[in-house]
Amino acid sequence: MNVLWLQSAGCGGCTMSLLCAEAPNVFDLLEGAGIEFLWHPALSEETGAAVRRLLEQVESSEVPLDVLCVEGSIVTGPRGTGRFHMLSGTGRSMLDWVRNLAQKAQHVVAVGTCAAYGGITSAGGNPASAIGVQYDGHHNGGALPADFRSRSGLPVINVAGCPTHPDWVTETLMLLASGSLSAADLDTLARPKFYAEHLVHHACPKNEFYEYKASATRLSEMGCMMENLGCVGTQAVGDCNIRGWNGEGSCTRAGYPCINCTAPEFEEPNHAFTETPKFAGIPVGLPSDMPKAWFMALASLSKAATPDRIARNAVSDRIKVPPKQKAGKT
Amino acid sequence: MSGRNLLVGPFNRVEGDLEIRLEVVDNKVVAAYANSPLYRGFEPMMLGKVPSDALTITPRICGICSISQSAAAAAALGDAAGSQPAPQGALVAALLHGIENLCDHLTHFNLFFAADFARPAYAERSWHPQALKRFTAMQGSAVRQAVEARAQLLHIVGLLGGKWPHTLAIQPGGVTRAPSARDRIRILSTLTAFRRYLEAELFGAPIEAFVELAGADAISTWSTGDAGLFMEIAADLELEKLGFGPGRYLSYGAYPLPEGRTFGPGVWENGELSPVTTEDIREDLSHAWMLGDENHPFKGQTIPDEDMKDPAYSWCKAPRLAGNAVETGAFARQVVDGHPAALDLAANGSSVLARVAGRLLEIARTQLLLEQWASAITPEAVFMESSSLPEHGQGEGLVEAARGALGHWIQIENGRIAGYQIIAPTTWNFSPRDRRGQPGPVEAALEGAVVGDDEETPLSVQHIVRSFDPCMVCTVH
Ligand code: SF4
Numbered sequence: 001m002n003v004l005w006l007q008s009a010g011c012g013g014c015t016m017s018l019l020c021a022e023a024p025n026v027f028d029l030l031e032g033a034g035i036e037f038l039w040h041p042a043l044s045e046e047t048g049a050a051v052r053r054l055l056e057q058v059e060s061s062e063v064p065l066d067v068l069c070v071e072g073s074i075v076t077g078p079r080g081t082g083r084f085h086m087l088s089g090t091g092r093s094m095l096d097w098v099r100n101l102a103q104k105a106q107h108v109v110a111v112g113t114c115a116a117y118g119g120i121t122s123a124g125g126n127p128a129s130a131i132g133v134q135y136d137g138h139h140n141g142g143a144l145p146a147d148f149r150s151r152s153g154l155p156v157i158n159v160a161g162c163p164t165h166p167d168w169v170t171e172t173l174m175l176l177a178s179g180s181l182s183a184a185d186l187d188t189l190a191r192p193k194f195y196a197e198h199l200v201h202h203a204c205p206k207n208e209f210y211e212y213k214a215s216a217t218r219l220s221e222m223g224c225m226m227e228n229l230g231c232v233g234t235q236a237v238g239d240c241n242i243r244g245w246n247g248e249g250s251c252t253r254a255g256y257p258c259i260n261c262t263a264p265e266f267e268e269p270n271h272a273f274t275e276t277p278k279f280a281g282i283p284v285g286l287p288s289d290m291p292k293a294w295f296m297a298l299a300s301l302s303k304a305a306t307p308d309r310i311a312r313n314a315v316s317d318r319i320k321v322p323p324k325q326k327a328g329k330t
Numbered sequence: 331m332s333g334r335n336l337l338v339g340p341f342n343r344v345e346g347d348l349e350i351r352l353e354v355v356d357n358k359v360v361a362a363y364a365n366s367p368l369y370r371g372f373e374p375m376m377l378g379k380v381p382s383d384a385l386t387i388t389p390r391i392c393g394i395c396s397i398s399q400s401a402a403a404a405a406a407l408g409d410a411a412g413s414q415p416a417p418q419g420a421l422v423a424a425l426l427h428g429i430e431n432l433c434d435h436l437t438h439f440n441l442f443f444a445a446d447f448a449r450p451a452y453a454e455r456s457w458h459p460q461a462l463k464r465f466t467a468m469q470g471s472a473v474r475q476a477v478e479a480r481a482q483l484l485h486i487v488g489l490l491g492g493k494w495p496h497t498l499a500i501q502p503g504g505v506t507r508a509p510s511a512r513d514r515i516r517i518l519s520t521l522t523a524f525r526r527y528l529e530a531e532l533f534g535a536p537i538e539a540f541v542e543l544a545g546a547d548a549i550s551t552w553s554t555g556d557a558g559l560f561m562e563i564a565a566d567l568e569l570e571k572l573g574f575g576p577g578r579y580l581s582y583g584a585y586p587l588p589e590g591r592t593f594g595p596g597v598w599e600n601g602e603l604s605p606v607t608t609e610d611i612r613e614d615l616s617h618a619w620m621l622g623d624e625n626h627p628f629k630g631q632t633i634p635d636e637d638m639k640d641p642a643y644s645w646c647k648a649p650r651l652a653g654n655a656v657e658t659g660a661f662a663r664q665v666v667d668g669h670p671a672a673l674d675l676a677a678n679g680s681s682v683l684a685r686v687a688g689r690l691l692e693i694a695r696t697q698l699l700l701e702q703w704a705s706a707i708t709p710e711a712v713f714m715e716s717s718s719l720p721e722h723g724q725g726e727g728l729v730e731a732a733r734g735a736l737g738h739w740i741q742i743e744n745g746r747i748a749g750y751q752i753i754a755p756t757t758w759n760f761s762p763r764d765r766r767g768q769p770g771p772v773e774a775a776l777e778g779a780v781v782g783d784d785e786e787t788p789l790s791v792q793h794i795v796r797s798f799d800p801c802m803v804c805t806v807h
């Protein structure tokens with residue numbers, strides 16, 4: 001299976017993250033699965049004229065294309081021309097290239113939240129008019145229309161994440177190569193379910209604090225970050241805390257909140273990223289699949305029942321009170 | 331006289347997209363124009379937001395120097411708040427930042443830069459079989475070992491910073507996770523494994539031996555490891571005569587710790603070191619598709635010219651220091667810091683060889699620093715102080731990314747961001763001409779490069795451009 005990778009208006013971080021794949025390393029892994037890069041802007045030898053020829057050959061169907069991976073959002077500005085990003089050496093906008101090359105691909109994969117939904121490039125007033133390959137934020141329809149289907153019949157596959165996890169990309173590609181990723185394996189925002197059916201909250205080491213609503217009051221404290229520090233791990237999709245990042249890491253493990261980077265419009269939470277918006281002292285963004293009244297009742301009950309160990313550790317930067325051990329038989 | 335124009339792009343194995351236009355006369359480049367073809371608008375994006383949002387948004391300018399952006403934002407906010415990070419917090423931040431810089435140098439050497447020596451055009455050279463084996467893009471044994479070693483080294487960022495890139499762990503007051511004694515020992519063991527890799531593959535000798543090299547000759551006759559292979563290639567291709575920059579080097583100084591910056595700050599020209607006065611920075615807009623006036627970054631604005639009018643040819647502004655183009659990067663940093671081998675190389679000018687040698691030197695020196703810093707972690711310490719931002723104020727955050735001097739300048743009014751300007755290393759190195767017609771450093775370095783009759787994408791041009799390790803996503807941001 002061959003892959004043509006384009007870097008559009010993003011930070012290149014999803015490629016940098018991809019290079020963190022391990023056991024085996026990204027090149028051994030992909031090669032072992034029969035996946036090869038036709039061209040990748042950070043990794044391939046070919047530059048300049050050789051690349052222009054290759055792009056023309058793909059566009060004219062002379063070279064068949066299995067997967068088009070797009071990293072970075074698609075900028076449509078100024079005034080819908082896409083001239084905020086002309087693919088260098090070609091005199092054509094990336095918008096134009098993506099629209100054309102997508103027609104030739106068996107599968108189209110949007111790598112990272114920028115390519116999927118617009119992402120951070122569309123933050124603030126969206127100065128470059130950035131959109132995703134097939135979405136514009138939550139709205140279905142981006143650089144490609146909502147009804148676009150690649151030659152395989154699938155919509156654009158959104159491997160969202162900012163950056164996206166290296167395994168999310170390699171596993172998506174390997175599933176495609178083995179013919180085992182169908183439309184039923186994508187969630188309603190076209191993210192692969194193998195990681196999008198989990199929540200960041202799952203396996204977060206702060207779960208016990210969450211149970212008692214024992215909350216951190218500032219970054220670096222050990223407590224749950226939902227009440228005060230903007231954590232939306234209970235709503236954010238991703239197996240970040242199950243799988244781990246760069247060894248054993250994750251955002252919440254490092255003491256800062258999940259900002260829902262796998263979701264459309266995460267870049268504009270309408271509040272400071274590391275503060276929880278509250279209404280009458282109650283956090284606004286409660287878990288999505290729980291009736292609010294229940295949540296409130298449970299929260300006040302568990303708060304009242306918080307063991308001293310958990311209450312004290314929650315506002316400390318390390319374990320102050322260890323769990324009690326049962327006394328042995330004497 | 332025979333002349334022709336060449337357009338080089340897509341220019342790959344640089345971070346982001348780059349287009350170079352060349353005027354070639356009698357097989358030599360007589361003028362070069364660097365175009366940064368992507369505008370995203372991070373600076374206007376920040377306006378009106380709460381200042382702390384800069385810590386989430388600006389790292390996403392760049393996926394390769396994300397921690398540098400994050401450290402610069404934290405420094406700018408800390409400057410505005412008039413606060414200092416907890417000393418041990420600064421130490422862990424330096425550790426995180428040093429790992430990113432080290433990884434970037436490693437990625438550059440093995441994945442971005444050396445692949446060009448495996449090209450068929452060099453098939454007749456004595457070193458080519460070895461270059462083919464080690465450096466072939468994606469296939470070479472050095473390439474695979476490097477990505478593997480890098481992924482493992484980044485476990486330290488996973489542990490302390492949650493993930494790489496785009497961590498939120500670095501804050502004005504320090505870092506968000508207090509490492510334990512167990513973490514410290516893990517970090518040290520990861521560093522030991524990385525040292526083993528460097529000594530076996532990149533240097534083929536103890537790291538200290540490379541750090542202690544005192545002169546240009548000692549560097550260019552180094553013969554072991556991939557560094558030695560590169561020196562052999564460099565001697566054969568005369569890379570010490572290729573790609574001279576302006577000979578004026580800028581470093582803000584790297585890794586601010588309570589005792590000072592580990593690599594010292596300064597501006598170096600003709601053997602003279604002077605202090606950096608950031609008041610002397612102006613961003614010239616004459617050849618950028620940007621509207622408004624030339625300004626210091628505290629006053630600067632970012633208003634793209636939607637008509638992309640001539641004579642502009644890039645989205646990149648042209649920062650100048652007291653009116654001058656300056657080169658920044660690992661070599662500049664080592665010259666400014668006064669490493670004897672770097673100073674000796676600088677006497678000959680900043681060639682392709684010098685830039686790569688500077689990076690190799692810095693890989694070795696950074697490994698030693700990381701080991702020292704990790705040993706100095708005191709698990710009982712405080713890693714984050716509180717720091718509160720003023721309703722009105724301004725701050726300057728200066729750090730050194732792998733590619734050189736990175737600055738953030740923030741203005742805060744009524745608790746909101748009223749101005750945010752960023753000058754990245756590649757903004758300096760890949761700036762277009764200014765109103766006096768002075769070319770940017772890479773444009774100057776390309777003048778005189780030899781172009782073969784049948785070359786469409788000249789190899790000499792590729793070596794020169796890549797020797798700067800450009801990061802185009804940072805350039806315009
Ligand atoms: S910090 Fe976030 S992800 Fe962790 S338990 Fe609390 S709400 Fe869940």
Ligand code: SF4
Pocket residue numbers: 161162200236237238240250251252257258259260261262
């Ligand atoms: S924890 Fe949340 S913000 Fe962090 S990577 Fe996972 S989804 Fe993104």
